[in-house]
Amino acid sequence: AIAQAVLAPMQGTAWAGRRVLITAGPTYEDLDPVRYLGNRSSGRMGYAVAAAAAAQGAEVTLVSGPVTLATPPGVRRIDVRSAEAMHAAVLDALPGQHVFIATAAVADFRPRERQASKIKKQAGSGLALDLVQNPDILADVAARQPRPFVVGFAAETDDVERYARDKLVRKKLDMIAANRVGTDDCGFDSDRNALAVLWHDGGAQVDMADKATVARRLLELILARLPDGA
């Protein structure tokens, strides 16, 4: 009875009949079988959004990079490692989705070549690593016709809102949720977060709270802006 009383406010049917595609976690770009280029991301924010959307009746597909989190109840999860694999999984799952929420910290760059065997170091020498850009998942989803309502995330260390506003416009997103990373009490390694949520003609602040609460507040902001019939 206590568990039900606590859970009750999170459950609902506000998202019933809506299909939501979410990316979460980091991507890892392998240099060789041992070494990789990674992003710091626990995946917790994306998993919290997936859990909250499913609890409110949405049909949720979660494309996840390498994390150590349990799959939220009722969520269909697809595991990937690299940005290219995430890009392919997202485009594959995209048809029929009403909303796309990209919380993953996707690597911008990957090594030009992945070595099949472990790279051996040479005594005394350095190494120049040749990186190429990864596909842009957000921009590619936003360019599709028909397209879902597209929500991006921006994790920035400086000028958070300026970069986020620029990304909203440049990648033709419908909404962007920006948070500052690199501080102690907020962002990837924390259970708490705060967001500045921006859309083309407005914005809202989601105050610092546990990520489950922040996820529900973000979903409310999205739901209020979905076009009729979506």
Next chain:
Amino acid sequence: AIAQAVLAPMQGTAWAGRRVLITAGPTYEDLDPVRYLGNRSSGRMGYAVAAAAAAQGAEVTLVSGPVTLATPPGVRRIDVRSAEAMHAAVLDALPGQHVFIATAAVADFRPRERQASKIKKQAGSGLALDLVQNPDILADVAARQPRPFVVGFAAETDDVERYARDKLVRKKLDMIAANRVGTDDCGFDSDRNALAVLWHDGGAQVDMADKATVARRLLELILARLPDGA
């Protein structure tokens, strides 16, 4: 009573009075507050060795890279992130140690500079990452006088024993434990492992088993080769 019967064979006093310093897990080399260069390592093999040594009476210090493992009972754990931090923690903890077991997958290279702010990508361009070599923890410990009994690990994808024998001689180790990585059933992401253990005038094979069993067998091989009084 059942738990005691199962645990009994693992407990013992064979290592009582001996101090053992162990490294475990990966190191992460930060490019900026979000991106890092990582090694694939769960830390499980090193944590199993630490747990087994402590269960047999050793005084164990565990210098650990970023992992999601619980500290084994009775083990003193020091958390680090980068190879340079691991190098400093190991040299700091070294005086008085009888045995040094280096299971960590230490990054050979780090970015020449760590950026305080997130690196922004330029449209259409790649990135050349300038890497420099990290300090060699194993070789630096082996060069100390007096020095502990030094055990290295070699995770290789090819020619495992040849590379391991070469590393044993080149870094002036007392023993090296080699395992093949990049296969499905063995190595960093697995609960099981098999080792080829080499020393200067001999060697032994530790057959595929759970990592706790492999750890105990490795400790037996080390104990049999410790100099009197160590």
